[in-house]
Amino acid sequence: MFIQPWDxxxxxxxxxxxxxxxxxxxxxxxxGLLGHAPIVVPTHFTVDGTTLLVHLARPNPVWDTIEVDPNVTFTVTGDYDSVPTSYYAAVQFTCQATIVDEPEPELLRRQMTHFQPDGVHAPIDPDEAPYGRMPPGIRGLRMDVIEVRAKFKYDDHKPVDRHAETARQLTGSSQGLDASAAAQRRRRLDRTSTWNA
Known part of the structure; x- marks a missing residue:
């Protein structure tokens, strides 16, 4: 991921x-294995200190390749606008992956706690429905973060008045994530002047 200094x-x-x-x-x-393209998987994740936690279906093709090469990249994007030269935020993690096959579904419990913190789900117990049959069908992945590259591409190098006007226009738009892109532009407005001093 290419990152300009102002991004x-x-x-x-x-x-x-x-x-x-x-x-x-x-x-x-x-x-990918030799002669094959990389494998790309969209998925939820949970942060545990300096580790990302994921669980995927056991038949997923990633397992064989991770066993050969545990170096993986995990990318999160968001707050982008509806213009092709897009404003956006992206965080890219370079990780060392470890496959987790646990008799107790602790990794799944941690993810459920993150995504449903109010506990609005059945207990995750390998001996009880509805989750009892699921743990054997999944594998966990612990991704220890080696490097983080973060990019917030919101034209911080442009003049403050133009920056503020673009944020105003995005706020009034009903397209996609324009409003969240505008919020990021406004949040970084104080930084804009440092590139125009």
Whole structure:
């Protein structure tokens, strides 16, 4: 991912806050076996310290390739607008993956706690319905984060007045994620002047 200096994250706290603010769905990219294209899997994920947690169906083709090469990339994007030269936020994690086959579905419990924090789901117990039959059909993936590259492409290098006007126009749009792109532009407005001093 190419990142211009003005598109870089302001620091770890910026991308961490952005991820924690409900950006918990991304794309897992796994190196393909020799002679095959990379495997790309859209999936939910959970953050556990410096590790990303995922669970996938046991028949998923990623397992064989991860056993050969555990280096994976996980990319999360969002807050993009409806213009082809798009404003957007993206966080890309380079990770070392470890396959998790647990007799107890602890990884699944952690994910359910994240996605349904109010506990509005049946207990995850391997001996009880409705989840009892599911754990044998899935495998977990722990992805230890090696590097994070974050990009917030919102024209921070443009003049403040133009920046603010574009945010106003996006706020009034009903297209896709224009409103959330506008919120990101306004949030980073204080940074804009540093590229025009």
């Amino acid at each position: 870089a994250a302001l620091g770890d706290a910026e991308w961490q806050t952005w991820i924690a603010d409900g950006h918990d769905f991304g794309i897992l990219s796994v190196n």
